[in-house]
Amino acid sequence: MSFGIKNLKFLFNQVDISSIVLFRIAFGFIMFIEVLRYFDHNWISRYWIDVNTNFPFWPFLSLRPLGGDGMYFLFILLGILSIFIMIGFLYRISITLFFMSFTYMFLLEQARYLNHFYLIVLLSFVLIFIPAHKSFSLDTLWQKHIRSKYISLWCLWLIRFMIGVPFFFGGIAKINPDWLAGQPLQMWLSDDTDFPLIGRFFTEKWMILIMSYSGLLVDILLVPMLLFKRTRIWGFLIGVLFHLMNSKLFTIGIFPWFMIASTTIFFPPNWPRTVLNKILRKKWLQNDTIVKPKSAVVVKSEKHTIIALSIWVLLMIFIPLRHFLIPGNVSWTEEGHKYAWHMKLRxxxxxxxxxxxxxxxxxxxxxxxxxxxxxxxxxxxxxxxxxxxxxxxxxxxxxxxxxxxxxxxxxxxxxxxxxxxxxxxxxxxxxxxxxxxxxxxxxxxxxxxxxxxxxxx
Incomplete structure (x- = not known):
């Protein structure tokens, strides 16, 4: 075990923080837009006030919405916290309160289960432990000791892993008889024959099968393409096209835009700083700078981090696959369906x-x-x-x-x-x-x- 942990010392190499800073800003901005959408569409009242009862998730069956105007105040708080996360103001407190508030809202109603909301819950949780406020944040103005252009490599790879999970397991979930036969895509696309260029073929079986198998391959292969330099730009462009098509075909809110922004985390960690260097003609950090720990010994705190990361990764792998241990068609029984990235499958x-x-x-x-x-x-x-x-x-x-x-x-x-x-x-x-x-x-x-x-x- 100690040998394995010792070989993971590289996770504490220090790399450019700028891509994680951009991720923090994008996360806060898109969450703020989502809060505005809930006010604009009157969804707060519709889902939690103008109903006789809500159906919370197990094991939180006793959860209830806040009374009176409480749910409106909750979303106001979420909007404020989103701004604070974006600008890096009281970041640790803000992201922790955001995670708690958003998770509470998410758990209140099973009928409103959305995979991208589950992803936001997970990301807001892991961001609590990632010091994404060490650069380009208001916190660094009065806490100069935290200011840094670097961050541990494990932080970058943890975010990459969390973005890769929905893609990969979304692809695994598509390997089922219905999807491979073109259903339910055939049912849905038959109503979208006005889709630009290819819509007129949406009633043809061959087109349905092309769309079905293309979706499966994109989900499974996109992350590997993003991981390798030679295929990264092509993977990113395919991902953008994939999400834009989903946005046009389905009503899935912020998810396509959030995933487009998030996939930039697979580019080199210094890419935002490199772009700014070229635009502003400055040299804030050498593009290939990686700072390795002075000691090769894994200290106690690093061991704890590696163990926590290992447990988290195993959980993120087991939960989407647990339905294989339960008899029956998961799309029918629903047993093991939630939290498994079964997106638009039935x-x-x-x-x-x-x-x-x-x-x-x-x-x-x-x-x-x-x-x-x-x-x-x-x-x-x-x-x-x-x-x-x-x-x-x-x-x-x-x-x-x-x-x-x-x-x-x-x-x-x-x-x-x-x-x-x-x-x-x-x-x-x-x-x-x-x-x-x-x-x-x-x-x-x-x-x-x-x-x-x-x-x-």
Whole structure:
């Protein structure tokens, strides 16, 4: 073990900080734009105020939105913190509070799960430990002792790793029968025939397959292309084109622009300073400067850093792959789907009701979920076993408050990628007595309907 750690001493070489500074500025700026979008579209009220209930993530099931105007104040705080991160003002405090506030907001509603929000949670967490404020920040004006043009190499590679994870595991997730057969891309692209140049071919099977396999290859190969000097510029250009197309085809908010800005982290760490040197005709730092530690011995603090990094990397690898340990189609069962970078991989719809039966057989009620929830929440709720479980337990508690002992059944059907509707939840199981579906829930009916050979309607 000590031999392995000793060979990782190079991670503490000091390299130009300028690319990480640019990443910090871009992160703060794009987060500020996202906050403005939430105010502009009135999403704060829609998602957390004008709803009867939210469905928080496990194990934070007791989380609730802030009362009154609290959620508006939370987003104001996020906007202020985004600016502080961008300009490097009270950076450590700002990024820590941003991580805590953004993560709280993220955990409040499963129906609003977004892969790029999960990525922001992860990045804001790792940025707490990266001293990205050591240059070009307000903090250096009154803390001159922290000022530096250098940063440890592990900081750079940690950010590169975090940006590479969604690409690589997004590609791994595409290696599934539906995607390789052109679904659900065929369903979506058939509505985008006005797309510039190639849109008129979106009804052709050959074009759908080209798009499907191209997306898979870009996800898997983009990071390797960015890592090597000979292919880096081509990888970057392909990545830009890929994200611009996604922005045009899908409603995915800031994600394409954030990833375009983030992939610049794969360029040499001194590239922003090199560009400024040429523009301003100055020489702030030799372009090839790398400062190695004076001692080859790994000190205690460096050992702790290497161990922490190793644990983090293993977690980031295991979590996206955990669904391979769970039987069933992950896009159907949802078990292991979240946090696995399964981005734009399926079209899933559900419908059904909850049946409430008194334990003393005195009554039976039928609850139509579409009348209880707003549309944005309903169409996700009926496809997610975790939310179905939460709803069943909320129903049971409501009846208990009235002094009534009940069993709650979910008669819900669903369809995946154009397949015909089939039973999704076992209607004979009292969901309110079942444990939360963390790993494998027997009340989820296995997928049995076949993918249609023709274009789904």
């Amino acid at each position: 079209s899933k719809k559900g419908k059904g009701v909850f049946i409430v039966k008194a334990k003393d057989n005195s009554f039976t009620d039928t609850l139509v979920l579409s009348k209880q929830l707003p549309r944005w929440q309903y169409r996700v709720a009926v496809t997610k076993p975790s939310i179905i479980w939460q709803i069943a337990n909320l129903i049971r508690r409501d009846y208990l408050k009235q002094g009534k002992e009940v069993a709650v059944y979910a008669d819900i059907k669903a369809r995946l990628n154009g397949r015909p509707y089939q039973q999704f939840i076992d209607p004979e199981v009292d969901i309110s007595t079942e444990p939360f579906p963390i790993w494998k829930a027997d009340w989820i009916v296995p997928l049995s309907s076949a993918l249609p050979t023709h274009a789904p309607q």
